[in-house]
Amino acid sequence: MPVSMAVNQNIVELEYAVRGPIPQRAAELARAGRRTIPCNIGNPQALGQSPITFYRQVLSFLEAPTALARERRFRGAFDANSSAFLGVDESDFVDPWVIEYCEKMLGHLGSGIGAYTDSNGPAFIREAVAGFIDRRDGADSGSGVPADPDSIFLTNGASEAVRFIIDLLISDAADGIMIPIPQYPLYSATIKKAGGAQVEYHPDEEKGWTLDRAILDDAICRARDRSITVKAIVIINPANPTGAILPAEGALEVVDFAEENRLAIIADEVYQDNLYGAEFVSFAKLVGKRDIPLFSLHSTSKGFHGECGRRGGYVEIRNPIDIEGADVRLRDLFFKQASVALCSNTTGQALTYIMVTPPPEGSPPHGRYQREKETILSALQDKATMIREAFEEMREVECFGRTGAMYLFPRLGRLPGGKTDFDYCMALLEETGLCTVNGSGFGQRPGTHHLRIAFLPPKEMLDQVLPDWIAFHNAYVQ
Ligand SMILES: Cc1ncc(COP(=O)(O)O)c(C=O)c1O
Incomplete structure (x- = not known):
């Protein structure tokens, strides 16, 4: 039996x-x-979407550094005496810029991609992510608040980051997280698993799934009537499943709402490249210098990257909450959660680095x-x-x-x-x-x-x- x-x-x-x-x-x-x-x-x-060639070239050389050394050797021999290579021309070699990019990455990684990394991910990747966020939001040119590499955690896709955040914020069954309806079921499932309460707010379908203060106020009032302590609001922008893109005014209303109600914002921005002509404004930029706790998520799965199986992603934390009743920082608790799994997978980490540092304009692989x-x-x-x-x-x-x-x-x-x-x-x-x-x-x-x-x-x-x-x-x- x-x-x-x-x-x-x-x-x-x-x-x-x-x-x-x-x-x-x-x-x-x-x-x-x-x-x-x-x-x-x-x-x-x-x-059938094809992977970006540059991503795969770099990943393959990280997997097989000996192939990288061989490529360099053959290229050197070809450059020295190309006439000895019958039927071979430059296009048969990987661009030296790519080779250098990979060698630099391998140099940073030290032990290659087969070893555990720091639980939050290698510093050089977190620094690159911070640089990407600053360029995206204009913080590198003096406007906005720069990202701090120590507040970035590399994760197994954005999904793991969502689990870290929700598992931490839900302390008992009366703790609630506001989620849009319709929502991506990762949120309802994670809240359910953590034993917390789902607090639903309903973007206005007929107005293109937009939001206003009345919608948010109504949702939080109904939750408080049920004696729920609302801890955070999830915004998925651009949205899954509706595909809606939140206009900046609606997003600012969310920021005001979070500030007034002392909530954290969980900004799921994994579709930040899927805009089709619309404008994306990150919550990091909208929050600016205001003291509103913010968790922003990104992933290598979506956009034009499409590398879902690699499980790359990160969460950036701003204005971390103080932890009640314990002399510990939010960052330490994130670190602890990441440590339980030792580290996120290194291919996903590498891909996150490649996503945030693509070939710049003027470099040979940029055009392709x-x-x-x-x-x-x-x-x-x-x-x-x-x-x-x-x-x-x-x-x-x-x-x-x-x-x-x-x-x-x-x-x-x-x-x-x-x-x-x-x-x-x-x-x-x-x-x-x-x-x-x-x-x-x-x-x-x-x-x-x-x-x-x-x-x-x-x-x-x-x-x-x-x-x-x-x-x-x-x-x-x-
Ligand atoms: C809104 C949203 N957030 C997070 C995820 C999870 O993505 P990842 O593959 O990075 O875990 C998805 C996946 O479809 C998604 O649609």
Whole structure:
């Protein structure tokens, strides 16, 4: 007879729709040989997005420093006597600038990438991240507050940073974290696992998922009526699942709100490069010199980088909270959490370094890097437009807000009696192979129905599947 034990009920109850029953059914269909299109998750390389060449060149030389030494030797021999190398020209070698970049990194790493690093990540990478934040926010030219490398922690993707923050802030069941609805289920799941309370606020869908003070005030008042101590507010900008990009005025209202209510801001900025012409203003810049605790997150998974499997990312902490009842600093507690896992994975750390120090303008690999980046971002924008155009041919489907991140979150205004958005997405999968996620998996206003689609499939695949989706939809909802 199997041994039976009680287990953590929070884990039993937590839900994670992006890996839930619909994707699980898609996996079954794929195993049975059906064509499926995994639009349930922002995993660009699973849908054929090419990695940035520069990233992979550097990573491969970090993995195999002997190949780097060999490349240098052969290049030296070629430069000395190119006529001895029949059929070989300069383009067969990796650019010396790249070789030097890798050698510099290996020099900093000392023991290569196979050794544990400091728990918060190597200092040279944290310094590079701080430099990136300062350039992005203009703090390097005197405006704003420079980032402190010692307040940066390299993490296994942004997901781990979210766990560190929420596990630390939730001290009992009455502690709450404000999250947008709809939200990326990492937040609800992590709050649930930590045993805290989810405090929902509802961006205004019809105004493009924007925010104002009344929305935030209403949410915090309702939480206080339930005797919840609200500790922090999560802002995902650009947003997942809605793709909305928060205008600077809305973001400033969040900053004022956090200051007045003495909350920390958790700014999830993993989509800061997925803007498609809109402007991104970081919360670090908006907070400026105000004494508001801020955790900002970034990742190598999203943007045009798309290296989800590498698990690179960081959290930057500003204006750390004082810890009540203990003579310890927030930073020490983060360090302790990071130490429990010894360090984040070194490939992710290396990729974080490469992401924040790409080839600068004027360097030989810059042109190709820039071209690849622009190609990926403009294809993403085109694909979002193709899907939006398909919505126009579907009865009572509306998609609010401008395009950001990697997702569209259309409202299904009409479903057959008794059917939910989960039923719709499951039927869509069975009929067309398109794997999306039901809106209820992210939270939504009662009585509304949505789905989320990641706009990642290649255009040719969209050309094939969108007409099928339109036909499916109009037949399903009639
Ligand atoms: C808003 C948001 N935050 C965090 C993450 C986690 O990213 P990572 O791969 O860096 O853990 C995701 C992943 O999709 C996301 O959409």
